Amino acid sequence: MRIVDDLTVEVRAGEILVVVGPSGAGKSSLLRLLNRLDEPTSGTVRLEGTDYRQIPPRDLRRRVGMVTQTAYLFPGTIAGNLRFGPEQHGIELPEPTIDSLLIQVGLAGRAGEDVAHLSGGEAQRVSVARALATSPAVLLLDEPTSALDAEAKDGVEKLILTVQKHNGLTCVMVSHDLTQAARIADRIMLMKNGRLDKIGPASEVIHAGGDAC
């Protein structure tokens, strides 16, 4: 059984593409293939025209950041988490950059705080800042608000829109919530049984039968 099958899609530079579909549609599996956390059994992904198998996995992942449903933070401080990605490439993240990232995600002045004391929404904000710290060109977001309460969800949604504009990012976000997709997306892609069902501007896809999920 193929979890993602017969799927060709082009993500435009600087857009937010939200992938929507019911549970088991293959949304998260697709996202994992995009930064090569999983290997396609056939087919490939091209990043700016280059087959991503030609790019060393570590370089690819620096250019394609990822925020997961659960914010897996490394034990220690917020600053330590932000430094982690650049350190893997031999770069020491300067203090002003840390401060600037924390201002972007609404956690100004909290660099030295232990991540163990953060709420779910705050942890997800740190997770977004940590992904941005490697200056990626593409940001993958796997249901980043599904584990949050309504208030935190609203805050993270706004944060995604802000950082996407501020950093000129290309975003691919997975969501099971069509109304959330309509609020965020430039384009929506509907997936069903591992295949592409519909893709287009939010209003068009919703009008054409977004009841699928």
Next chain:
Amino acid sequence: MLKELFTNQLTLGCAQAAVATLLALAVMLLARQRAVHLEHETIVALVRGIVQITAVGSILVLLLKGPAWTSIFLLAAMIVVAAKMSAGRSKGLPNSFQISLYAIGAGAGSVIALMTWAGVIDKMITSLVPIGSMLIANAMNTNSLVMNRFRSEVESHAGLIETGLALGADSKQTVVPYVQVSVQASLIPAIDSLRSLGIVWIPGLMAGMLLSGARPVYAAVYQFVTISMIFSSSGLTALICSLLIRGSAFSPAEQLTLRPRAERAPAVRRSAQA
């Protein structure tokens, strides 16, 4: 009581084995009552144990009369079997047999070779094979513990490991904390044996030496030597295993392959473009 019933040593041995087996089966049934199912594994292990030790014991009687060099082949065969058994305990871990073979071979093998060269272990087959087998058996247990613990640590921290990978971390570096925990946990039995030597337990080798007429102090010191060698070979095995095992959790493209079962098996056809 049994000694009064059986005067012949062979029949006495059989009766003692039967009583010990009954006790093991009783424990197995007790575990079953607590929903811990060890039936199949216990019965197979008991049958294998009695058949193996009887067969090997009979062969050893013949081999121990042979030239000293035959002990090298005996010990090499023991290492291969130990690696196979240890690998069988780590299903799902890629290359577990090769990792076990290299770790046990280098860990126990080097200690046996060094200690024999130094004169700590006697070159005579009657000394080299029993002591060597003790070192190999303990190295096997340690190797199994490292691999089992490593697998469960990686599976339960898959999210954190993949977060590290997604941030561009070197795959082997992402599992360093779990390798350290696994090695430490695997060496607990060897360290405890050393710590409790003479107080909690007086191992068989010392008792055997005393019965065969060795001086008690020398028997005691040699027991310490043996347990120290067990610790060294176990420690070396654990360290070598920990070096080899890191890469086994990842594919060449630095993808975590050792994930909880429910999360495995993605696939795609055609292409995506970003």
